[in-house]
Amino acid sequence: MSWPSVLGAAMALLLSSSVAQAATVDETVNEIFASSTGWFVSLIFSSFPGTSFPWIVGWLVVAATVFTLYFMFIQFRGFSHAIALVKGDYSDPNDAGEVSHFQALATALSGTVGLGNIAGVAVAVGIGGPGATFWMILAGLMGMASKFTECTLGVKYRNEYANGTVSGGPMYYLTKGFAERGIPGGKILAVLFAIFCILGALGGGNMFQANQAHQQISGIVGEYPGWITGIVFAGVVFAVIVGGLKSIASVTEKVVPFMGIMYVAAALIILLVNYDKIGWAIGQIFEGAFTGLGVAGGFVGALIxxxxxxxxxxxxxxxxxxxxxxxxxxxxxxxxGLVSLLEPLIDTVVICTMTALVIIITGQMMTDPATGNYIVEDGMIATVGGVSGVGLTSAAFGSAISWFPYVLALAVVLFAFSTMISWSYYGLKAWTYLFGEGKGKEIAFKVIFCVFVVIGAAANLGPVIDFSDAAIFAMAVVNIIGLYFLMPIVKRELDSYLSRLQSGEIKKFK
Incomplete structure (x- = not known):
């Protein structure tokens, strides 16, 4: 046997050994996490007794309803002024802060607009039928009031530093707001929130995104080691986040509109080509919302x-x-607060609805010719080709635009990238709240974050991702408790601002 063949055999053996070891490491990590954190994941995502409705979703929806009523439907009353603020009509360049209203909105949107809009909607419609779209829109509209409440408090209780940088978020308003109202426990809630935020940033906001991006890329170019994708992503992510929020905002203000416009434009093209089916699709959404159209669970399943x-x-x-x-x-x-209420509108009401309409109109879900009801198999609506999730969305777009699945793959990669850089900032601010401000501490977290990018792309750590997703929604438990106690402060701020706006005291700068 020649030396080249011996060397080749040795390399092949080493590679297979490395893959086997990696698989073993994955399995070991999975087992450790599943056994030690499974109770936490089950607690956060468990359902109300006798139902399949997760209590954490109920927690979020009830809060959104309370804030909608308490602020007298601010999402509708403040909509036009929110648009004016995003345009910069009332922006004073001399005010404290790091980014414009538009950049802040784009950065926040880049953390939410992502795989949930592409794959998650397909899952929701695939299980709950077209009627799930109606309840999704309603929940999105109510969620605008929740964003308004938390983002107003975020600005009010932020820390402003001499170098022009800012730190804000629930950690700060839980601490300062509770102290201002003489309510104990704010510091404890703030620390819990920061811990959950770091865990969520490293997992769902990082590893999961890198993992999904690698799957999309390898699905087009062919299988290759995930660590290669991880290293490339980590390098690009680090190059952006090392420059701080201004660098992140300068990227997101370009990437997010590009992604959103590209995706919505493709959806609109399909809807225009099939304009004769739009009325029927809307009818399916409304009818399915209350009848289920044969889908298991009926309207309750659609609502959930x-x-x-x-x-x-x-x-x-x-x-x-x-x-x-x-x-x-x-x-x-x-x-x-007013600007932020646009976020659920764009993310859920517009982009998610576009996805649902395309799936419904392109006929990817199979119906019974005799009854017109959807055919359900194993709890999911039967689809052409048996696809689900991102595959269903891709098939729906691809049926009308043959090359769009490639564009969709690019969108998934961009969504993953933008989500990672936004969550790196969220995690960083939680990190500095716990360990203090400082360049060295910030760099340490950014390096740790980028290491997790590589791990996420290379590994298949299911329970780790499940735990980090649970951590993200544990943030909501802590945050909403704080919002209930602090919403009178937001009401006072809102009444003061609107009265000064109406009297002409607050003037346009453009």
Missing amino acids: QGFKRAAFSNEAGVGSAAIAHSAVRTKEPITE
């Missing part, structure tokens, strides 16, 4: 899936977006 998708998609009430919005240039906290 719609509310669940909205909650998981726009993260209203989770508190993460308040961290990004806190860095805005303004001296009026209420202005960023």
